[in-house]
Amino acid sequence: MDERILVVDDEKDICEILGFNLSNEGYRVDTATSAEEALRKLTPEHALILLDVMMGGMSGYKMAEKLRHDGNRIPIIFLTAKDTENDMLTGFSVGGDDYIPKPFSIKEVVARVKAVLKRSAGQSAGPGQREGRLVFGDVTIDFDTKEVIIGPHAIPLTRTEFDILTTLASNPARVFSREDLIDRIWKDAPFVTERTVDVHITRLRKKLGAKASLISSRPGYGYRFNYTEE
Known part of the structure; x- marks a missing residue:
């Protein structure tokens, strides 16, 4: 596999951990520590965004909302310490494809990334x-x-x-x-x-x-x- 993923989180340790483990799974990984930096780094080559919700400056929700408003349909998986039904509703309402509460296991993140990318590529039956x-x-x-x-x-x-x-x-x-x-x-x-x-x-x-x-x-x-x- 050679899909390119953009990891966005204002905690550098999380960026490094996710980057390391996703790279080991065969993905190409770029990281950003703010939504503003992520918008600058995002390219048509990226196949998915792992996006933290609570960040200084522009929030993950606002970034997703901007991308969808601009017509960008790239799959987005939210990472967040908030795990209420209202938070999930907000995430999906701004165009998120999945929602992973923190703390998360690396195995769970990898599994969800693979599932969303597979759906995005149209490989699953339906x-x-x-x-x-x-x-x-x-x-x-x-x-x-x-x-x-x-x-x-x-x-x-x-x-x-x-x-x-x-x-x-x-x-x-x-x-x-x-x-x-x-x-x-x-x-x-x-x-x-x-x-x-x-x-x-x-x-x-x-x-x-x-x-x-x-x-x-x-x-x-x-x-x-x-x-x-x-």
């Missing part, structure tokens, strides 16, 4: 690999642009949100348990919990706005795509 579109009335799911189009408006989704939506929409008669979704969407990530699924569903519904009811929950069972032709 409905998002197919070309074309799914159309439900005035809602279109575009596999090429990875967007959901509601009427005239295109809504960009994170990679994980898009995978969840296409999994549900491609099987509208089926109720997916949280475990089912973890097996499909996070197949190679060993540390994902059912709460993570709920957080992503919450963010996805918020982005769908008036069409949030397309994703319905079955208490005790899971989630399904809920569309009825008018």
Whole structure:
């Protein structure tokens, strides 16, 4: 493997530890100790960012928000000492692909990096690999642009949100348990919990706005795509 990773953390020791261990896994690693430095160092060659949340100056959330606003879809894994549901919601809402609380194990970081990169490369099986579109009335799911189009408006989704939506929409008669979704969407990530699924569903519904009811929950069972032709 030869993917290039940018590690951003204001603690130099963490940068060095992650850099050393990821290099041993075969990755090319660059480090930065601030978001401002990271933005200067970031290049199109980078395949993923490991991004600390709490830093002096620009926070990790603000950096991610800026990248997404500028149209940069590079996968981002947040590293943070904060581990509440609201913090996870914030991380995913600004375009994060994963969220690792501190203190973390190196094995966990490596596993999550591999899983996110694999999803990013489109190697994992799933409905998002197919070309074309799914159309439900005035809602279109575009596999090429990875967007959901509601009427005239295109809504960009994170990679994980898009995978969840296409999994549900491609099987509208089926109720997916949280475990089912973890097996499909996070197949190679060993540390994902059912709460993570709920957080992503919450963010996805918020982005769908008036069409949030397309994703319905079955208490005790899971989630399904809920569309009825008018």
